[in-house]
Amino acid sequence: MSRAYVFNQYGGPEGEELIERPVPEPGPGEILVEVRAAGVNPVDWKIREGYLGREADLPVPMGREVAGVVAALGPGVEAFAVGEEVLGPVAPGQGGFADHALLRAEQAVAKPDEISFAVAATIPVAGTTAYDLTHEIELETGQTMLVLGAGGGVGHLAAEIGRVHKFRVIGIASQDKRDLVESTGATFVAAGHGAPAAVRELAPQGVDLVVDLVGGQALRDVAPLATTPDRIVSAADPRTVTELGGTGRSRDPEAFEKITSVIGYEVITPRISGEYPLDQARQALAVVETGHAVGKTVIVP
Numbered sequence: 001m002s003r004a005y006v007f008n009q010y011g012g013p014e015g016e017e018l019i020e021r022p023v024p025e026p027g028p029g030e031i032l033v034e035v036r037a038a039g040v041n042p043v044d045w046k047i048r049e050g051y052l053g054r055e056a057d058l059p060v061p062m063g064r065e066v067a068g069v070v071a072a073l074g075p076g077v078e079a080f081a082v083g084e085e086v087l088g089p090v091a092p093g094q095g096g097f098a099d100h101a102l103l104r105a106e107q108a109v110a111k112p113d114e115i116s117f118a119v120a121a122t123i124p125v126a127g128t129t130a131y132d133l134t135h136e137i138e139l140e141t142g143q144t145m146l147v148l149g150a151g152g153g154v155g156h157l158a159a160e161i162g163r164v165h166k167f168r169v170i171g172i173a174s175q176d177k178r179d180l181v182e183s184t185g186a187t188f189v190a191a192g193h194g195a196p197a198a199v200r201e202l203a204p205q206g207v208d209l210v211v212d213l214v215g216g217q218a219l220r221d222v223a224p225l226a227t228t229p230d231r232i233v234s235a236a237d238p239r240t241v242t243e244l245g246g247t248g249r250s251r252d253p254e255a256f257e258k259i260t261s262v263i264g265y266e267v268i269t270p271r272i273s274g275e276y277p278l279d280q281a282r283q284a285l286a287v288v289e290t291g292h293a294v295g296k297t298v299i300v301p
């Protein structure tokens, strides 16, 4: 048997439950992975709330990204061997907060030896999103990138990528994330009413790229800082960013592999603020559901 964290009704966290089920069998093109770490993301509770639809059969397994050890291969899989360490997004309909998860082999990559399973588990969703947002509009060395929500899972990685590219990075976050934001090499600006004026003082000509992980009014407040509206990209709020003249995230099919190798070279370091055993998955999700997470939260079965 194998444990899996699921929700059995759409809505609040009271529908979440840790269940026992048979070890899943990999279908064609799939690999079975013994999960060593799974990243927690805002999308996990957004799916549970039904914000992304309510069509999936209940119970719905939770968790979108994992790192672990290949335990079995489905028919036709040749790219991996049993015992290999891998990371990747879970296959459609599958969950990562579990002892075992199914991945599409074509979407998985080998885990670099240099990084832990916990770090690897932050890459398929947060790392790849940070890569996409920072590469959609190519900046040049010395140009200014503003990250709204720079202390969260995606934001701190976007700030780190900016440092590697030698952009000038300004990160907006709440006061308790100052150290984290500054450790990425970014200039910290405290979130709140004074933030746009503080950024304007640092960049009187405006910023060359706004990377948004917050959306709503906070995004509207900083939008005029962009040199042109099309230099705003948002993972958090596609509707508002489009209205403002910017764009949502667009996915580069090579992003996952590229950001995995960069993190493998240890030039970018995902910060993990909490590791929770599987029987405390509810607490791990609650931390992220506050909307004020620091770096990344992972579940380690």
Ligand SMILES: NC(=O)c1ccc[n+]([C@@H]2O[C@H](COP(=O)([O-])OP(=O)(O)OC[C@H]3O[C@@H](n4cnc5c(N)ncnc54)[C@H](OP(=O)(O)O)[C@@H]3O)[C@@H](O)[C@H]2O)c1
Binding pocket: 041, 042, 043, 125, 126, 129, 148, 149, 150, 151, 152, 153, 154, 155, 172, 173, 174, 175, 177, 191, 192, 213, 214, 218, 235, 236, 237, 249, 288, 291, 292, 293, 294, 295
């Ligand atoms: N489209 C996609 O493919 C995709 C992929 C990944 C993520 N996302 C979305 O992107 C967003 C961020 O994801 P994440 O994983 O980075 O979430 P996260 O780890 O929860 O981080 C969000 C950060 O936003 C900060 N924040 C909240 N209100 C703020 C404000 N007014 N000003 C400045 N910072 C503020 C929070 O910290 P403070 O305590 O500082 O407020 C927190 O650190 C979520 O909405 C997520 O669903 C979308």
